[in-house]
Amino acid sequence: MKILSMELENFRQYYGKQNINFASEDRNITIIFGENGKGKTGIFRALMFALYNATHIQQDNPSEKIHLVNLRLLDEKLGTMCKATVTVLFEHNDNKYEISRSIAAVKANNRVQERNGSVKFHKIDHDGNYSSTPIEDTVEVGKMMNGILDEDIKDFFLFDGEKIDTLAKTNDQVKREVKSAIFKLLQIDNVEEARVLLNNLKNTEQRNVVNKTTDVNMHRKLEEIDEVTQSIEQQKEIFSKFSEELIASNELIQKFELQLSQNKEIGIIQDKLRLQEDMRTALVEHMKSIKLQIGKLAYGTMPYLLLNDVFHNVSTYLQGTLSENDSNVPLEVIEESLQKNVCLCCNNNLGVHQENRAFIELLKQNYKRSQSNEDSKAILRMIDNSSATADETKEKALELLIEFDAKEREIRNIEEIIGEVQKEIGKKANEQLNLEQTISSLKKQRQHSNEVESKIAQSTYRLDDLKTRKENLQQQLDRIIKENQSNAFEQQVIDVIKSLSDDISFIAQEFSTDMRIKLKNSTTEIFKRLIDQKDVNLIKEININSKFELEIFSEDDIEITQDISQGQRQIVALAFITSLAQVAAGDSEQIAFPLFMDSPFNRLSGVNRDQLIENIPSLTSQWILLLTDTELTTSEEHVFKAGGRLGKWYRINQIDTFHSEIEEVSLAASMTTRGM
Amino acid sequence: MAYLNKELQERVNKLSPLNKSLLERFLLDINVARLESEKIDAVTRVRSKIREIVATGENK
Secondary structure, eight states: OEEEEEEEEEETTEEEEEEEEOOOTTSOEEEEEOOTTSSHHHHHHHHHHHHHOOSOOTTSOTTSOOOOBOHHHHHHTTTSOEEEEEEEEEEETTEEEEEEEEEEEEEETTEEEEEEEEEEEEEEOTTSOBOSSOBOOHHHHHHHHHHHSOHHHHTTTEEEHHHHHHHHOOSHHHHHHHHHHHHHHTTHHHHHHHHHHHHHHHHHHHHHHHHHOOOHHHHHHHHHHHHHHHHHHHHHHHHHHHHHHHHHHHHHHHHHHHHHHHHHHHHHHHHHHHHHHHHHHHHHHHHHHHHHHHHHHHHTTHHHHHTHHHHHHHHHHHHHHHHHTOOOOOHHHHHHHHHHTBOTTTOOBTTTOHHHHHHHHHHHHTHHHHHHHHHHHHHHHHHHHHHHHHHHHHHHHHHHHHHHHHHHHHHHHHHHHHHHHHHHHHHHHTTOOOHHHHHHHHHHHHHHHHHHHHHHHHHHHHHHHHHHHHHHHHHHHHHHHHHOGGGHHHHHHHHHHHHHHHHHHHHHHHHHHHHHHHHHHHHHHHHHHHSOGGGTTTEEEEEEOTTOOEEEEETTSOBOTTTSOHHHHHHHHHHHHHHHHHHHHTOSSOBSSOEEEESOOTTSOHHHHHHHHHHHHHHBSOEEEEEOTTTSOHHHHHHHHHHTOEEEEEEEEEEETTEEEEEEOOTTSOOOOSOO | OOSOOHHHHHHHHTSOHHHHHHHHHHHHHHHHOOSHHHHHHHHHHHHHHHHHHHHHTTTO
16 A cells, blocks of 8 residues: 545645645655644544544544534634545555545534535546546445555554554553454454354355255264264353353452452551550650659759758858867766766866866866767768769759650650551551451462363363364264265365365464464564664564564563563564564565554654664655654754655644645755754 | 455465465455455355356366
């Protein structure tokens, strides 16, 4: 397929008629350059609309309305029916076709109502004459287009940038899309379908022969075949039931495993909580000991600190009185001296020396005061002790108070953490299940899956056995029918059908594997051409496995499908698309479909862009690119021009709101506005 | 699609002329058939063609 030209009339942003002629042959690149919002995607929409009657493209929300008729025209002609038309001229298998599709709309009361349009599909002969009666039936046109480029696989050749992103992902949806594209484009599904249909036809023909004959043997054989067929159907049902059961059981296993992993999370949080609570208990104990020490100080030495000034005065006073009453004579000695009238200390006769007796009597009289000297001395000792340890006590008290305060703050922090952890546990509490119960359920479910798997294996064995039996019976019936000369004509018919059935079975046997291997080799080879050369050894092979899924392997045979970068993955997607088309076309040089890409460079590095610009033109018959200013800088323009494959160069000019025009630019001119 | 991909075509080309023409037509019909009724039509067509061939002795 080669797209030759497209005419847009009042379609989306394009007011009036606009024309684009697409490049092909040696200079097969067409670039349509436009900044965002100018109408690039409008061109992509126009192509999808004309070829496939698509009002939405992949990036649209299907539930939202897309107005295809130019809104400026609708405003100018309020209340009048207006029409948007897209006409595409294209070539396929040496035939030329023109498809022209219109849609009508009217604007009234600030609402745009679109009506079903019309389509005309012309075949053009080699002299340029149009078929006299174009196909106008939408369904028929759809069939024609599907015959040229199937709607189900069109997105692999005509795509917006998002398609590369989608294909670059590795989820189940993409896997299904990839498999479906391979099956459709390489016609693997059709080969399989043809095999089944021909086999059924052969059986039906044989049945017709048997039904017309009275041969008991034939009838018996057919009955046996029917019985086995019935058993096969029953066995298939059993197989299918077990398969569903296995899927359900495996889903349950996954659910239990998930619950266990969530419980594991709760376990970790609970450990965290326990640790914080232990820390809080230790801190509380520590604080108790600090409190005890503070208590001891408060009731023991700290009050003395408060009396420090008083102590100073008392000490001075006591020291004064002590020096005044400095007597060391015991009271018993004084009293005995007075009684014997002789001083026991110096033998002085107190009867003779009355003045000395008077002194001793004075000593006795003052003795009470000298008794208090002992107390004063004790008080002084206490004051001295207190003064000596005052600074130490003060320091100790301060230290304890600071420590108490710090510990108190620590406890507050821990309590905050405990609060948060408890909240976290609270959130998870709803999901938390009895751990032991889940473990036991998981064990049972695994056992159940194993049992179902073994039942499936048994069922597969029985099915194979029944199929072999049926085949043998079928061969016996074939022989009996052949031996019966009265069915010569029918037998010949059956023989031809059988021969066809055998041929297609033989083709089907190897075709899908061969296609897969070809696709693998081609994708890997194209990838190595497209990728930045410094990454060329990063990937050894892009495999298409037996489930028709893409797998990427490193040089040391490790699967790295999930590990490569987004940019590299996009190159893989592009390599896959081009090789798919190449294998389908069976042409090792060029693919037979145009690659029409809307904004494909956005996520690619400069080097990868250059690689694509240099290599894609030689892989495809046509490369049509809708590029924005950030995708087509001076650097890319230089690479495009240096490659010598640029054939057409268009610029979208926005004249006004809902009024864009397409201008062809000379290949010698410069178009880029950035990266000067 | 109203054509056989090159790999498939090559395999069909290797068959006997009769089988090649019958199978090629049948595969093309299956390719374009979208509805179940269209597939039944394709089977009916190949059956009729085979009967016609047998009737005219072209299969010998």
